[in-house]
Amino acid sequence: MDNSIKNFTLSKNTFGQLCFMSEAGQFHEQVLPVKAFPISLPEQCIAIVDRDGHELVWLDNLSQVSDENQRMIKEELANREFMPVLTKITEVSSFATPSTWAVETSRGATKFVLKGEEDIRRISKDTYLVSDNHGVQYLIENIQLLDKHSRRLLDRFL
Numbered sequence: 001m002d003n004s005i006k007n008f009t010l011s012k013n014t015f016g017q018l019c020f021m022s023e024a025g026q027f028h029e030q031v032l033p034v035k036a037f038p039i040s041l042p043e044q045c046i047a048i049v050d051r052d053g054h055e056l057v058w059l060d061n062l063s064q065v066s067d068e069n070q071r072m073i074k075e076e077l078a079n080r081e082f083m084p085v086l087t088k089i090t091e092v093s094s095f096a097t098p099s100t101w102a103v104e105t106s107r108g109a110t111k112f113v114l115k116g117e118e119d120i121r122r123i124s125k126d127t128y129l130v131s132d133n134h135g136v137q138y139l140i141e142n143i144q145l146l147d148k149h150s151r152r153l154l155d156r157f158l
Contacts, residue, residue: 006057006064008048010072018076020048020056028056033073038081039123039139046073084110086130086138089150095157098133105138112136117157128154 007023010031020031028050036045043062047055062070084105093100097116103109112132114120119131128140143151 005066006059008057008065008069010048010069012072018072020050022056031056032080033076035077039127039129048073083137083139086140088147089153092153092156097157103138112138114157120154120157 009021011019011021013019013029017030018032020028030051031048032051034047034049035042036047044060046059046062048057048059049055059065062073065073084107086103086105088104090102090104090109092102092114098113100111100113102111112134114130115133121129121131123129126142126144128143130138130140132138140146140154143154146154
């Protein structure tokens, strides 16, 4: 892994869009940070791309950039990403799909419809993504940390 410091500057234009200035003085407006592995490596493998999707810089790790650039990258990613963490499954309407799930998340309590078992995807040994009928994805960071009732309900769909 290349841990050398990447010398570029990020800023915001008057419209609040992220801008990139390379060490050589090349300026790009409307750039975006893009994670290669958003769940398994949230602060690693990040590209800064221009408005046409061309890579301007690759970061093996966010530690390769200044604190200010890290802050701007994290802020931009947070504005675009919405993935509540599912912390508890309160109830499910049916063990056949589609079913309505009542859950608690890092963003509060909610209900959603699970269309089918295929909408529960295993990411790693203990990490899962659950997609609702509107395409919102709920992250289960560690299935072992769910309470017994939640695990029992989830097991019926796995």
